[in-house]
Ligand SMILES: Nc1nc2c(ncn2[C@@H]2O[C@H](COP(=O)(O)OP(=O)(O)OP(=O)(O)O)[C@@H](O)[C@H]2O)c(=O)[nH]1
């Protein structure tokens with residue numbers, strides 16, 4: 094019997110076990126060289142089986158056959174030009190989707206394919222099960238399950254090769270099909286190129302590659318074709334620029350069909366924790382409820398833990414420091430005592446007592462961020478963002494606004510469209526930042542006692558509602574609707590890393606302390622000076638003059654001039670409201686706590702109005718500066734300030750009048 | 757399937773990869789593969805990638821976690837045009 098040499102090419106993506114199989118088959122009968130003109134190793138070897146001699150070629154690992162890389166070109170040129178008797182397409186059973194892409198590209202080539210389903214051991218250990226027979230039926234080509242490292246399935250593979258070469262099995266592969274609507278296009282191209290396609294190349298395949306925009310094949314055909322015929326082809330290609338999508342689409346349809354048929358995934362009971370949690374967290378209704386619940390819980394935590402701490406600090410530390418300063422400065426001039434006790438301790442000291450509240454905020458939001466929840470929040474609110482012509486992605490910078498409006502405005506940079514970016518910037522100052530929250534946390538218990546969390550909730554809710562309404566308004570009036578689209582990956586939930594959160598708290602606390610030591614100190618001293626000059630009596634001070642100017646507006650909201658000054662000072666930094674009140678009310682009134690005084694001077698309706706204005710007021714100067722920097726426009730900056738001023742004052746007046754009306 | 761994916765993506769705002777996988781009745785892994793292919797073809801582009809340049813000069817860059825850990829992709833101009841045609 095004459096010796097019958099069968100050439101077998103091993104194709105597959107990198108790392109699927111080609112060389113393992115190659116070594117197993119060829120043992121010591123190997124020859125290592127280079128591919129002609131290339132530096133890539135070419136390994137061939139021989140193997141004897143059942144009276145046949147197999148010449149085995151180990152092709153370089155490739156993800157596809159697009160001629161994007163040298164390896165891909167070598168593999169495809171070899172298969173097309175050398176025409177091996179069989180191509181063994183090795184796939185990793187544990188990553189079947191990815192691996193089938195190459196098979197989808199191999200099947201249209203004029204060489205029979207056998208699929209070696211390798212690494213079934215890995216797939217099994219991951220809970221996946223691939224049914225070889227079902228896959229075989231779906232593909233229409235032989236499938237041999239293998240564990241190459243253990244030599245399992247090798248004999249079966251050799252038998253299949255034998256049967257195929259001997260013509261004992263019908264080879265009827267189910268090849269991927271191009272999308273219906275492009276079929277005619279391909280046929281059109283095919284008939285045009287038909288006479289020019291050089292010999293080993295299949296005509297249909299060349300037509301498909303042209304449609305895909307394959308550089309090598311395009312070049313080859315352009316050189317071979319007559320100019321006018323090529324122009325016809327070129328015109329068709331130009332008209333169907335999306336041909337590449339249609340061709341690749343066909344492959345994905347095909348892969349999806351194979352997978353649906355042959356792959357059994359881990360059972361439903363084993364769906365990861367993330368999936369189960371997300372069924373709630375991304376639900377249109379429950380997801381929203383969860384988001385509200387989380388934000389609500391953070392507030393509750395702030396009140397339950399932060400507020401008492403803040404109060405304690407206020408009494409013990411601020412009170413103690415004031416007593417200490419009073420004692421130490423007993424011999425000093427009155428103005429100096431007043432500056433230190435009323436100005437610095439009353440102002441900066443009071444603001445410093447916010448620290449526990451802020452730390453709880455930073456920790457809570459840091460936790461939520463680090464656990465991986467933020468992407469869900471963005472997804473859940475996306476529907477609402479749309480009403481404003483924004484999308485969930487704008488939610489991310491806005492959400493940062495809970496921390497501070499400055500990064501929020503800056504964060505708008507991640508929004509691509511200039512219009513959506515501007516809109517995000519305009520809305521960002523309406524996010525209740527921690528400084529505002531701290532003011533809220535400080536004032537609400539004073540006025541509303543046990544109802545404080547509820548009122549705070551209401552205030553935050555109000556800010557968000559105003560933000561939403563403003564967004565809708567801006568969208569309708571200032572901007573035309575604009576389409577945006579995103580795909581997001583919901584990252585797996587994970588146990589938060591306490592170091593990351595700790596670092597976040599540290600960084601943000603440091604920033605806060607730096608503010609207290611600079612901007613708030615300066616404003617406290619200025620407010621104190623304005624309240625002491627020129628006479629030393631606050632009622633006739635410069636500050637009183639300024640305050641009285643603002644009083645007419647204030648009266649509509651039930652505010653006295655001191656409250657108006659506090660509001661004004663909050664422009665420099667939101668905490669200055671409290672610092673100012675600390676300075677103004679500690680002046681003259683011995684020993685009494687700021688809280689007690691405040692609750693005596695303001696009616697609940699007026700307090701409510703003050704909170705409303707405070708929440709919606711012009712953002713701090715740092716934010717305004719950032720708005721200017723990011724919009725690069727004084728007009729938009731001015732617009733933002735004016736808009737917020739009007740909205741906040743209207744809100745305050747409305748709140749006062751309505752609260753007064755209700756009682 | 758890729759064109760179907762593009763069309764769904766343009767319809768309405770944010771889509772999660774999981775939701776898209778369910779709608780196309782494919783695994784999330786295959787969907788990820790399709791996303792990568794569309795990125796390669798220039799119809800989609802990753803968003804988080806260019807955030808780093810944009811965050812340059814922002815003093816909050818270290819403390820801020822815009823986008824979180826999850827990746828985001830958006831349509832390119834080419835992607836929008838393609839989905840308009842189909
Ligand atoms: N568990 C398991 N591991 C395998 C199996 N087959 C191969 N491997 C391992 O997978 C790794 C990659 O195998 P190779 O044979 O080098 O893969 P390759 O396809 O030649 O890779 P490239 O040359 O990069 O394309 C090696 O560590 C093998 O030991 C298998 O069936 N099961």
Ligand SMILES: [Mg+2]
Nearest residue numbers: 111112113151
């Ligand atoms: Mg190898």
